[in-house]
Amino acid sequence: MPIQFNKLLQNMAKLNNKQTIRFLDMSIETKNGLKTDRKYSVKTVFFLVLILAGTMLMSCDYNRKTTGWDFAGDMINSNAYETYSPNPNFANGRTMQPPVPGTIPRGTIPYQYKKTDEDRALAAQNLVNPVENTAVNLERGKVAYNIYCAQCHGEKGDGQGRLFVNKKYNYPPGNLLSEKMRTNPEADIYHVITVGWGIMGEHGSMLSPNDRWKIAMYIKHELQKNELTANAK
């Protein structure tokens, strides 16, 4: 529907003599070639523009967290209790309830070794890494190691992580390349990740068993090997 502005222009030309424009004339050509002449008073156009500008301003948000005007309150303020909202119906006053004590998530096998030296030795002796030693798994181990361990143990595993070097973390993190750690099997590292050791906290709740094995594998097969070749040079 091409809008022909020639009439509008003609009107503009008349402006010189008339001083004011009262109407904006537009001839609009419809699909079947018919022409319709429309007259819009300047006032109408002015109000239309004003309404458009007003709508645009109103729909701007004050900040990224609110939707500005709230026309349908029910959609913003839920009638149901939200997960983290207080709830008078429960004795502990919360909506989200913890699982019943002793609940075991589907697909998880509870870890049977405790955070003691005896159990660490037992775990090292009894557990076997079920994860295949492949490039993809080692790569995943590297990614997870760099996220969960490197800040303390260092990217090379030498215990010189960022947090320790810049003195944010005072206790020396273990050197994963030591004689002792090179002799210990992957299961020993798996145990330490799962329940922690000494001052180091557990990481079992943050990492899936498979990821823990992949990290142990990465330490054994990449970091410790790199250390050996570096020493041999």
Ligand code: HEC
């Ligand atoms: C917040 C710092 C920190 C993080 C993160 C951390 N560790 Fe540790 N780690 C330590 C400290 C400190 C020790 C020494 C504990 C002690 O001697 O009491 C240690 C000890 C260890 C040991 C035992 C070393 C030995 O000589 O017996 C292993 C194995 C280990 N960490 C592996 C890991 C792995 C794998 C990760 C990542 C999943 C990790 N740690 C994450 C601080 C950390």
